[in-house]
Amino acid sequence: MSWFKLFLTIPWSARIGVLLILFFSFCAVFAPWLAPYGESEVVGDVWEPIGGNYVFGTDQIGRDLLSRLIFGARNTISLALFTTACAFLFGSILGLIAATMRGIVDQVLSRIVDIIISIPTLIFALIMLSAVGTAIPSLITIISIIYAMPVYRIARAVAMDIEVMEYVEVARLRGEGLWWIMRREILPNALTPLAAEFGIRFCFVFLLISGLSFLGLGLQPPLADWGAMVQENGAGIAWGFYHPLIPASCIALLTIGINLMVDHIVHKASGLRDEH
Amino acid sequence: MNDEILKISDLVIEADIEGVWKPIVKSLSLTLKKGEVVGLIGESGAGKSTLGLAALGYTKPGCRIVSGSILLSGRELITSSESRLREIRGNSVSYVAQSAAAAFNPAHRLIEQFTESPVQHGKMNRDDAVIRGRELYRQLELPDPGLIGDRYPHQVSGGQLQRAMTAMAMGCDPEIIVFDEPTTALDVTTQIEVLSVIKESVRAKGVAAIYITHDLAVVAQLADRILVLRYGDLIEEGNARELLANPKEDYTRRLLSVRSLRGEKEDDGNEEKLLDVQGVTARYPGTGLDVLVNVSIKIKKGKTVAVVGESGSGKSTLARVITGLLPPVSGSIQFKGSKLPDKLNDREKEHLRTVQMIYQMPDVALNPRQKITDIIGRPLEFYLGLQGEEKVKRIQELLEQIELPISFMERFPAQLSGGEKQRICIARALAAEPDLIICDEVTSALDQLVAEGILELLQNLQNTLHVSYLFITHDLATVKAISDNIVVMYQGRIIEQGTKSEILAPPHAPYTELLLSSIPEMDPDWLDGLMVRRRSGEIPTSNSIPENL
Numbered sequence: 001m002s003w004f005k006l007f008l009t010i011p012w013s014a015r016i017g018v019l020l021i022l023f024f025s026f027c028a029v030f031a032p033w034l035a036p037y038g039e040s041e042v043v044g045d046v047w048e049p050i051g052g053n054y055v056f057g058t059d060q061i062g063r064d065l066l067s068r069l070i071f072g073a074r075n076t077i078s079l080a081l082f083t084t085a086c087a088f089l090f091g092s093i094l095g096l097i098a099a100t101m102r103g104i105v106d107q108v109l110s111r112i113v114d115i116i117i118s119i120p121t122l123i124f125a126l127i128m129l130s131a132v133g134t135a136i137p138s139l140i141t142i143i144s145i146i147y148a149m150p151v152y153r154i155a156r157a158v159a160m161d162i163e164v165m166e167y168v169e170v171a172r173l174r175g176e177g178l179w180w181i182m183r184r185e186i187l188p189n190a191l192t193p194l195a196a197e198f199g200i201r202f203c204f205v206f207l208l209i210s211g212l213s214f215l216g217l218g219l220q221p222p223l224a225d226w227g228a229m230v231q232e233n234g235a236g237i238a239w240g241f242y243h244p245l246i247p248a249s250c251i252a253l254l255t256i257g258i259n260l261m262v263d264h265i266v267h268k269a270s271g272l273r274d275e276h
Numbered sequence: 277m278n279d280e281i282l283k284i285s286d287l288v289i290e291a292d293i294e295g296v297w298k299p300i301v302k303s304l305s306l307t308l309k310k311g312e313v314v315g316l317i318g319e320s321g322a323g324k325s326t327l328g329l330a331a332l333g334y335t336k337p338g339c340r341i342v343s344g345s346i347l348l349s350g351r352e353l354i355t356s357s358e359s360r361l362r363e364i365r366g367n368s369v370s371y372v373a374q375s376a377a378a379a380f381n382p383a384h385r386l387i388e389q390f391t392e393s394p395v396q397h398g399k400m401n402r403d404d405a406v407i408r409g410r411e412l413y414r415q416l417e418l419p420d421p422g423l424i425g426d427r428y429p430h431q432v433s434g435g436q437l438q439r440a441m442t443a444m445a446m447g448c449d450p451e452i453i454v455f456d457e458p459t460t461a462l463d464v465t466t467q468i469e470v471l472s473v474i475k476e477s478v479r480a481k482g483v484a485a486i487y488i489t490h491d492l493a494v495v496a497q498l499a500d501r502i503l504v505l506r507y508g509d510l511i512e513e514g515n516a517r518e519l520l521a522n523p524k525e526d527y528t529r530r531l532l533s534v535r536s537l538r539g540e541k542e543d544d545g546n547e548e549k550l551l552d553v554q555g556v557t558a559r560y561p562g563t564g565l566d567v568l569v570n571v572s573i574k575i576k577k578g579k580t581v582a583v584v585g586e587s588g589s590g591k592s593t594l595a596r597v598i599t600g601l602l603p604p605v606s607g608s609i610q611f612k613g614s615k616l617p618d619k620l621n622d623r624e625k626e627h628l629r630t631v632q633m634i635y636q637m638p639d640v641a642l643n644p645r646q647k648i649t650d651i652i653g654r655p656l657e658f659y660l661g662l663q664g665e666e667k668v669k670r671i672q673e674l675l676e677q678i679e680l681p682i683s684f685m686e687r688f689p690a691q692l693s694g695g696e697k698q699r700i701c702i703a704r705a706l707a708a709e710p711d712l713i714i715c716d717e718v719t720s721a722l723d724q725l726v727a728e729g730i731l732e733l734l735q736n737l738q739n740t741l742h743v744s745y746l747f748i749t750h751d752l753a754t755v756k757a758i759s760d761n762i763v764v765m766y767q768g769r770i771i772e773q774g775t776k777s778e779i780l781a782p783p784h785a786p787y788t789e790l791l792l793s794s795i796p797e798m799d800p801d802w803l804d805g806l807m808v809r810r811r812s813g814e815i816p817t818s819n820s821i822p823e824n825l
Binding site for chain 1: 601620632633637645658
C-alpha cells in the first residue's frame with residue numbers, strides 16, 4: 001500500500017520509468033510461463049510477418065520472436081544486473097578506502113584506475129574476451145572490471161565530501177577504525193548518489209553486453225540475447241523486414257525507463273525544489 | 277502631509293513546507309517614512325527576511341504572497357508586472373545581503389558590479405557611474421577608494437566587501453535600502469566599523485532603511501523604530517528608545533535580558549591541574565606560516581577557560597592540536613600530569629575518552645543516517661563496553677540530563693531543531709564520561725534564547741559532573757557569562773590571559789580593549805559615543821593594532 005502511495009507522489013516521467021522496469025522484470029522472472037514457445041524452438045517459416053500467426057513474427061531461422069524477446073529479457077537483464085552489482089561492490093569498496101585513508105593508498109589506487117580508464121572500453125573488452133574466451137564467468141569478470149573504474153571515481157568523490165564532515169571527525173577522535181568509519185559513517189550517506197549511479201551504469205553494462213553480443217562475443221547461440229537478436233536479424237533490414245528493430249526497441253525502452261527513474265532519484269537526492 | 281514611502285498592510289506570505297502551504301508571515305503591517313530606519317528583529321523563522329524582501333515585491337522560491345498589499349510611493353507592488361518590478365529593484369529599493377562574499381560575482385571586479393545597476397537603469401553612463409562609485413567608496417571609508425574598485429571580491433576583506441555592497445545598494449540613490457543582517461557574518465571589531473559607516477551614510481543621504489537582524493544591540497544603534505517579530509507574528513512595535521527602555525511584552529524582555537552578566541562563580545580552591553599546553557607552535561602541513569606561536573594555557577579541573585579571538589586568531593587550531601588532529605611543530609601537551617602523544621593515532625583509547633569535543637554546527641556534527649540512540653549509544657559501547665539493557669538505561673539518563681524526552685531515542689537528527697541537535701552533541705560528549713570538553717563556538721549557530729539554554733545546561737552539567745570546558749568563541753557576551761579564566765588570542769598568539777575579573781577589568785591590553793569596546797550595547801547612543809572616543813584616540817581602533825605583534 002505504501003509503495004503504491006509513493007508511486008502516486010512521483011512525477012509522471014518517473015512513473016513511466018518504474019512501469020517499464022516492472023514490465024521487463026516481470027517478463028524476465030516469469031519467462032518460461034509467459035513465452036508461447038521455447039527459446040530455441042523452430043516454429044514456422046523464416047521471417048514470418050509481424051502481426052500474423054505470431055505476434056512479432058519469426059526470426060531468421062523461424063523461431064518465435066516474442067518468445068525469444070521474453071527469454072532474452074531474462075538472459076540480458078540478469079547478466080547485466082549481476083555484472084553491475086559486481087562492479088559496484090568492487091568499485092565502491094576501493095573508492096571508500098581511498099577516500100578514508102587518503103595519502104599514498106589513494107594515489108596508487110587512483111593512478112591504476114586512471115590507466116585502465118584511459119583504454120577505450122570496447123577495445124579493452126574485445127582484447128580481453130578474445131584472450132580468455134567468451135564463457136559467461138569471464139564475460140562478467142571483464143565487464144565488471146571495466147565498470148568498477150568509473151564507480152570507483154564516483155564513490156571516491158562522494159566519500160571525500162562526506163569524509164570532511166564533522167561527524168566523521170567525531171568518529172576519528174573517538175578512535176574508531178577504518179572499517180567502522182567507512183561502513184557506518186560514510187557509506188549510509190553515500191548510498192543515494194551511488195544508487196542513482198547504479199541505474200546509469202546498469203544501462204551502460206546492458207548496452208555493452210548487447211554490443212558484444214552483436215559482435216558475436218557476448219552470449220552465445222542459441223541463448224537469446226537482445227543485442228545478438230539485432231545482429232541475427234540484421235540482414236532482414238535489406239529485404240524490408242522490420243524484425244531487427246523489435247529487439248532494438250526493447251533495448252531502447254529499458255534504457256529509457258531506467259534513465260527516467262534515475263533522473264527522479266538524482267533530482268530528489270540533490271535536494272532541488274520544484275519552482276512554483 | 278503624507279511622507280510614507282512604503283506601506284505594507286496585512287501581508288500574508290505562505291511557504292511550501294514539505295508540500296503543505298503554511299503561513300510564515302501572518303498579517304503583518306509596516307510603514308516606512310522618508311529617512312526613517314525601521315529595525316526588524318526576531319529569531320530564525322520569525323519572518324523578518326521574508327517581510328524585508330517583500331519591500332522589493334520579491335518572495336523567495338517556494339513562497340507566495342496570499343493577501344495584503346505592498347504600496348511603494350502609492351503604487352501596488354503585488355500586482356505589478358515583472359518588468360515594472362525590475363525598474364524598482366536596485367533603483368528605488370535596494371538590498372544588502374548577509375553574506376557579501378556570496379552576493380558578489382567572483383569573476384568581475386567590484387567597480388564593474390557597481391556600475392551595472394545605474395547603467396542598466398539608465399541613470400548614468402558608465403564613466404559617471406565609476407566616478408559615483410569611487411565617491412561612495414570614499415564615503416564608506418574604504419581604503420584607497422580610487423583603486424579598490426579594480427580589485428576582485430576575493431582580494432578585499434569581509435568587512436570591506438560588505439561596505440562595497442552597501443555602496444552598490446546606494447548607487448542609484450534609492451529611497452529605501454533593505455539591510456538583511458549585514459554585519460552578522462563579520463568579526464566583532466569589523467562589525468562596529470561597518471555599522472558606523474552604514475549609520476552615517478544612511479543619515480547623510482536621508483534614505484529610509486529596513487534593518488533586519490537578530491541582535492537587539494545592533495538594531496538599537498540604527499533604528500528609529502523597532503518591530504519585534506516571532507513566528508511571523510508581530511510581538512511588539514515601538515519607538516526604539518522607548519521599546520528598549522520599557523519593553524511591554526515578555527518575549528522582548530527575554531531577548532533583552534540575555535545580555536545581562538551572570539554572577540561570578542565562587543572559587544572553590546580546587547587547584548588540580550587537568551590540561552597544560554606548553555609553548556605549542558603549530559602550522560598546517562605544506563605551509564610555512566605558523567598558525568599558533570608559542571601558546572601556553574592551563575585548565576584546572578571543573579573550570580571553564582574561554583579562548584576568545586576573531587577569525588584567523590588560531591583558536592580553532594588550538595583545539596585541533598589538543599585533540600591530536602594537528603600535531604604541533606614544537607611544544608607539548610600534558611594531561612593529568614603525563615604527556616599526551618602528539619598524534620591522534622598514537623593516543624590510547626583512554627586518552628581519547630577523556631577529551632571530547634562539541635562543534636559549532638550541530639547539523640554536520642551528527643550523522644544524518646544514524647538514530648539518536650545509535651549516536652549516543654556508540655561511545656557508551658566503545659569506551660565503557662555497555663550493551664543491551666544497560667546501554668539503553670544510560671542513554672535515557674543522558675537524555676534526561678540534557679533535558680530532552682526519552683522518546684527522542686528513535687528519532688533521526690533531521691527531526692530535531694538546532695538547539696535539540698546541539699543538546700544531542702552534548703550528550704554524546706558526556707556519554708564518554710570525559711574530564712575535558714572542548715566547545716568550539718557551540719552557540720554561534722543558534723538563536724539567542726536557544727543559545728542561552730545551551731549555556732545554562734553546560735553550566736549545570738559542570739556543577740554536577742565537575743567537567744572542565746575549553747570554550748572557544750568570538751562572542752564576548754558568552755565569555756562573560758560562563759568563563760572562569762579568559763585567554764585572548766590574536767593572529768596565533770596569546771595577547772593576555774588570566775581570571776575573568778583580571779581580563780575584564782582595566783587596565784586592558786590594547787587589543788583586548790578594542791575587542792571589549794566593540795561589543796554592542798543596548799544603549800542607542802553607544803555607537804556614536806564610541807566613535808567619538810575612538811576618534812579622539814582615547815581607546816584604540818583596529819588600525820592602531822599592529823599587523824604583527
